[in-house]
Amino acid sequence: MIEISHLSKVYRQGENELAALNDVSLTIPSGEIFGVVGVSGAGKSTLIRCVNLLEKPTSGSVRVDGIEMTGLKFHELREARKKIGMIFQHFNLLSTRTVSGNIAFPLEIDGISKKDRQEKVQELLSLVGLSDKADAFPAQLSGGQKQRVGIARALANNPRLLLSDEATSALDQQNTSSILSLLRDLNQRLGLTILLITHEMEVVKQICDRVAVLKEGRVLETGKVQQLISNPKSHISQAFFPPFEKILPNPSTLQTAITFIGPIADQPVLSSLAKKFDLEANIIGGSIQSISGSRIGRLHVVLGGQRTNEALNYLRGLGLLVEVY
Amino acid sequence: MDWNLWLPNLWKATVETLYMVGISTIFTIILGLPLGILLVVTDRKGLLPLPLLNTIVGAIVNIGRSLPFIILLVVVIPFTRLVVGTTIGSTAAIVPLALAAIPFFARVAESGLREVDKGLVEAAQAMGCTNRQIISKVLLPESMPSLILGVALTIISLISYSAMAGAIGGGGLGDLAIRYGYQRFETEVMIITVILLIILVQGIQILGNKLAQKVSKK
Ligand SMILES: Nc1ncnc2c1ncn2[C@@H]1O[C@H](COP(=O)(O)OP(=O)(O)O)[C@@H](O)[C@H]1O
Ligand SMILES: [Mg+2]
Numbered sequence: 001m002i003e004i005s006h007l008s009k010v011y012r013q014g015e016n017e018l019a020a021l022n023d024v025s026l027t028i029p030s031g032e033i034f035g036v037v038g039v040s041g042a043g044k045s046t047l048i049r050c051v052n053l054l055e056k057p058t059s060g061s062v063r064v065d066g067i068e069m070t071g072l073k074f075h076e077l078r079e080a081r082k083k084i085g086m087i088f089q090h091f092n093l094l095s096t097r098t099v100s101g102n103i104a105f106p107l108e109i110d111g112i113s114k115k116d117r118q119e120k121v122q123e124l125l126s127l128v129g130l131s132d133k134a135d136a137f138p139a140q141l142s143g144g145q146k147q148r149v150g151i152a153r154a155l156a157n158n159p160r161l162l163l164s165d166e167a168t169s170a171l172d173q174q175n176t177s178s179i180l181s182l183l184r185d186l187n188q189r190l191g192l193t194i195l196l197i198t199h200e201m202e203v204v205k206q207i208c209d210r211v212a213v214l215k216e217g218r219v220l221e222t223g224k225v226q227q228l229i230s231n232p233k234s235h236i237s238q239a240f241f242p243p244f245e246k247i248l249p250n251p252s253t254l255q256t257a258i259t260f261i262g263p264i265a266d267q268p269v270l271s272s273l274a275k276k277f278d279l280e281a282n283i284i285g286g287s288i289q290s291i292s293g294s295r296i297g298r299l300h301v302v303l304g305g306q307r308t309n310e311a312l313n314y315l316r317g318l319g320l321l322v323e324v325y
Numbered sequence: 326m327d328w329n330l331w332l333p334n335l336w337k338a339t340v341e342t343l344y345m346v347g348i349s350t351i352f353t354i355i356l357g358l359p360l361g362i363l364l365v366v367t368d369r370k371g372l373l374p375l376p377l378l379n380t381i382v383g384a385i386v387n388i389g390r391s392l393p394f395i396i397l398l399v400v401v402i403p404f405t406r407l408v409v410g411t412t413i414g415s416t417a418a419i420v421p422l423a424l425a426a427i428p429f430f431a432r433v434a435e436s437g438l439r440e441v442d443k444g445l446v447e448a449a450q451a452m453g454c455t456n457r458q459i460i461s462k463v464l465l466p467e468s469m470p471s472l473i474l475g476v477a478l479t480i481i482s483l484i485s486y487s488a489m490a491g492a493i494g495g496g497g498l499g500d501l502a503i504r505y506g507y508q509r510f511e512t513e514v515m516i517i518t519v520i521l522l523i524i525l526v527q528g529i530q531i532l533g534n535k536l537a538q539k540v541s542k543k
Binding site: 106 | 442444445447448449450451452453454455458462463466467469540541542543
């Protein structure tokens with residue numbers, strides 16, 4: 001859906017140059033929810049704004065649905081933008097228009113007749129669950145409701161791609177969850193491709209199929225969330241499971257970090273291990289997380305006994321990831 | 326004091342003030358608003374950056390604003406003759422009044438338009454709006470409360486300027502107050518005209534506030 005290659009963006013301020021994006025290459029497959037995560041100032045907004053050319057790239061190419069965005073003339077760009085929805089952290093709704101008026105805005109721009117607009121607005125209102133708020137003004141809505149209006153507006157022209165710039169960052173936990181499930185739902189029902197940027201790992205964890213980690217304008221790593229998370233060396237995994245501290249060295253024990261993925265996380269692996277190899281298995285830390293519906297756990301375990309090496313091989317045989325400190 | 330004699334005078338002066346201020350307000354909005362839009366749009370960070378044009382227009386506006394009204398009144402006499410065919414009377418006063426208020430209102434409109442959240446413009450661009458659509462469907466409606474208050478402010482300034490229109494025979498309430506109250510020591514006349522002016526100014530301000538509040542949905 002989106003093909004970004006060797007994209008760079010340099011901001012000039014007098015003598016100073018700031019490379020907000022540095023040779024970024026990413027492929028965002030159709031129908032997926034792709035997250036770009038990074039701390040504030042990493043270049044996330046710049047990246048997403050380069051996709052619909054709100055920001056003009058300094059060099060590199062951005063293809064959306066096969067169309068090279070950087071090569072478009074101004075009126076072509078406007079047409080291309082109508083097919084790309086966008087939602088924002090601060091919603092950016094027109095305060096003087098009602099909910100319906102806001103949702104109708106892109107249709108008006110596109111010269112759709114009033115009757116067709118009304119029909120489409122009704123459909124979008126029910127899609128985002130706001131049919132009872134049609135005549136309210138944005139100031140009368142909660143943050144979560146405002147973002148629903150933003151989403152409805154972004155979908156008015158039936159885009160196949162939605163860009164989301166920190167869409168849940170101004171929302172509380174509950175609204176964040178409900179907006180994220182709405183996005184997931186739209187992704188599945190409409191086959192909508194979503195490129196979302198966020199500084200919150202929670203968002204990645206809840207809905208992203210694939211993720212790229214951005215730091216200082218560069219992509220540190222990218223891949224499927226599940227795969228990255230099960231690799232203890234990845235940034236994503238380390239963000240969810242902070243590395244364990246090494247505790248007091250005791251030559252007769254073995255410090256391990258064991259990563260469980262999927263159904264095995266629910267089984268009593270450790271207790272059976274202790275029995276089987278006559279070990280002491282002491283859990284000194286860890287957590288289990290639910291990521292895109294599947295469970296991944298990582299435990300910090302100290303093993304004591306004669307047959308620890310055998311035990312480790314046994315665990316690896318079960319498909320667990322075992323690291324020894 | 327002979328009320329029968331000067332009540333008609335008071336009435337005439339009120340009508341003259343309303344006429345001068347009303348017509349010059351209309352011209353001020355028609356010409357000042359586009360100027361304000363131009364200043365915002367051609368700004369370095371605007372929709373259509375044209376720094377040179379922006380600087381030139383900005384400079385002209387500043388010159389217009391720095392000229393004391395009483396001087397402007399005299400300086401523009403040739404231009405007034407060209408436009409309305411006469412250089413004295415209420416109609417002639419409209420030209421300098423509008424010329425003084427246009428740059429004033431342009432700046433007021435400019436600052437109102439600048440208050441519109443950048444994010445709204447960006448959202449509109451992301452939806453594929455033309456610049457013209459952004460101006461008419463985003464900038465103007467969203468800044469309407471500020472613009473209405475700006476118009477009220479401009480009308481009040483025009484009422485105050487119009488007091489000097491007597492200098493070119495424009496008449497009006499201010500002129501009446503000076504001629505009777507100051508030059509003939511008829512203090513009551515002065516007081517009554519001043520009260521009328523205060524009521525007028527208060528009325529405009531209240532009306533402006535009400536209207537701005539009604540338009541604002543924030
Ligand atoms: N218009 C701009 N002019 C100059 N520098 C900018 C501009 N926009 C962003 N930057 C800089 O580029 C870097 C990346 O910004 P941004 O993409 O907004 O980061 P993020 O969205 O990840 O917080 C920051 O250092 C920021 O200060
Ligand atoms: Mg940002």
